[in-house]
Amino acid sequence: MERYAIGVDNGGTVIKAALFDMRGTELAVSSRQTKMHTPKSGYTERDMEEVWLANCGCIRDVVESSDVDIRSIIGVAIGGHGKGLYPWGKNDRPAYHGIVSTDNRAWRYPERWQLDGTADRLYPQICQKLISCQQASLLAWMKDNEKAAYDNIRWVFSVKDYIRYRLTGEAYCEVTDISGSGLMDVSKTRFDRELLGVLGIEEVYECLAPIRYSSDPCGVITNEASRLTGLPVGTPVAGGMVDIDACAVAMNMQSPDQLCTITGTWSINEFISTKPVLGTAIAMNSLYAVPGYYLLEECSATSAGNLEWFIERFLCEERTNQVNLYRWIDQTVDALSPADSEIYYLPFLYGSNRHPLAKGSFLGLTSYHGKSHMLRAVFEGVAFSHKTHIDRLLSVRPAPAAIRMAGGAANSTVWVQMFADVLGFPIETVAGVKELGALGCAMAAAVAAGVYPDYKAAGAAMVSVNAPVAPNETRVGIYREKYRKYEALCRALDSVWGEFAV
Known part of the structure; x- marks a missing residue:
């Protein structure tokens, strides 16, 4: 009998669940939006009961839409924002x-x-x-x-430990x-x-609560959770993992030679090591999902979430009129060459990798500029912010052969090429799967169920990588100069941000 696992990815606003077979094929996906509350500047909150019910609804959706025998679902694991x-x-x-x-x-x-x-x-x-x-x-x-x-x-x-607690009644x-x-x-x-x-x-x-690892069994679906999710009572629930690990696992990051970048609300840039790297520019060492490794992370809330803000605030007409909005955005950005736009965007809406009070900003606007220039500036600003973090990582390790990329920007061929050009490295993406955070969690469920002995075996069976996208050498030089100006603008404004409130 075919076996399946469900992974759930809790983002800052959107919750996604996906059903996978043991070859990593994505068979069903459901997503639900939760409301973000901002009672004051600098505050971002959600209703915890709404988040719980949205998780249950997503799981129920994939169970009901997939037509698989629910008795063949070997487990579920929850992931979420850190x-x-x-x-x-x-x-x-x-x-x-x-x-x-x-x-x-x-x-x-x-x-x-x-x-x-x-x-x-x-x-x-x-x-x-x-x-x-x-x-x-x-x-x-x-x-x-x-x-x-x-x-x-x-x-x-954390959000995923909370949801797992509601599913099982066991706190970890x-x-x-x-x-x-x-x-x-x-x-x-x-x-x-x-x-x-x-x-x-x-x-x-x-x-x-007691500490557990990502592929540890951490309880089973309760009667109440079964009623809300459609999963059978007793379905195993694995530990799951934070989203940055889930995406890394789904990208089959198994070696310290590799380097990954994740483009969500947060700019996550990471590699693994057998020991922590202390006393350097690296901001974060945490424990990786693969036992025996630390995850070395450079991050800030400065990534693709900036595009979603721009869409919501400035593309109201396009949201209504464009059949495929994101394809139109790609075409609009691609129609401008990097040398033709001198607008700079600082992607600091939700946080910063500079001053703690830095704010999102467009710089260089004139009456000539329009939405197309601003969209390209958003794309470039996000890529530049990732480069800031990746340069810090490269200060303590050798350069990789390629950088593996996930998250919203990885679904845009234009943005992937831009990352290759800005970073100066080939970019690899995972083939055939859109919901990498959910896949990483499904792999945890598969390991917890004993289908695979470890993440290395699960990755070999469930992950496939596309051919790398090589940098355009002409544009590498253009972006090198634009990044120099971006950094100069950031430095100049660092002395001003302290005058602002949260």
Whole structure:
């Protein structure tokens, strides 16, 4: 009998579920949008019950639309955006709103910890630079600003650990997520009460669930979850993983020689290592889904989500009139050469890899320019922001033969070529699968079920890679000069952003 697995990918707003066979064939996909609440500038929240029901609806959709025998579904695994906070209360309800990884309300805490020496003191243990959207910062903010909600917390969850808890009734902190939270002694793969005390949140120790790995069995579908999802009671649920690991697993990242870039709301740029790389420009070391490896990550909320904002705000007519909006965008951007547009876009709508208060900006606009120039500037600005991160990674490791790419921009042939030209490396993408985050989670479910002994075997069976897209040498030179100007603009504005509010 054919066997199948379901992977679910929880983005910042969109939730996607997909059903795969054991060869990695994507058989059914469902997506649902959840509402993003922005009660104040710098705040991004979601209703936790809405997120839960949207997950259930996506799973039910793929179960019902696929026509497979539900008894042949060997398991499900949940993935989701990293950082952020989804606290579960002692009253068996959400303790607060779900806080998304683009939230910047707690920006003063990592700044203070850097100034008072806390960050340097904890760095050998947490192996990362503290940032505002991590659970450590958000919990410190909650303690100072939402004390009743803070005192009510029973479990500190990431989004995917929260959804898995609702599916199974069993609370766990899966290691790829929690090792990037600022709450964990990554060097020893454990929680440390003293570490939390240094951050001023010692009581959180009692709210951290047992640690599990991505392919560990972590419970089964309950009666209530079965009613909402259509999955049989007792269907196994694996640990799952943070989205950056899920995409890397789905791109078959198994060797330190490889380098990956992921283009979602966040610009994620990463490689793996058998040991953490400390004391360098690298911002983040976390534990990778493949046991025995660390994931070295350079990231910021400066990627393809900027295009979705532009579409929503400025392409209302095109959204109505264009049969295939994204194809029209590709054609519009491609019709302009990089040398013909001197507009620069800083993709800092949701966060920055520069100053913590930097804002999204178009620079160089004149009355001549229109939507086509602005669209090209958005495409280029996102690619330039990725280059900023990738250059930092390359400062501590040899250059790769190619860079493997996933996320929204990987679905655009124009953007993929632009990444090759801006970065100066061939770009590889995964063949035949659109939902890579869901595929990585389905691979975790397959390993948990014993179909494959490990991710290496699962990758060999379930992942296929397209031929690389080579850089256009003429455009490499043009983009090198444009990136120099982009960096100069960023440096010039770094002295101004402190005058702005969150």
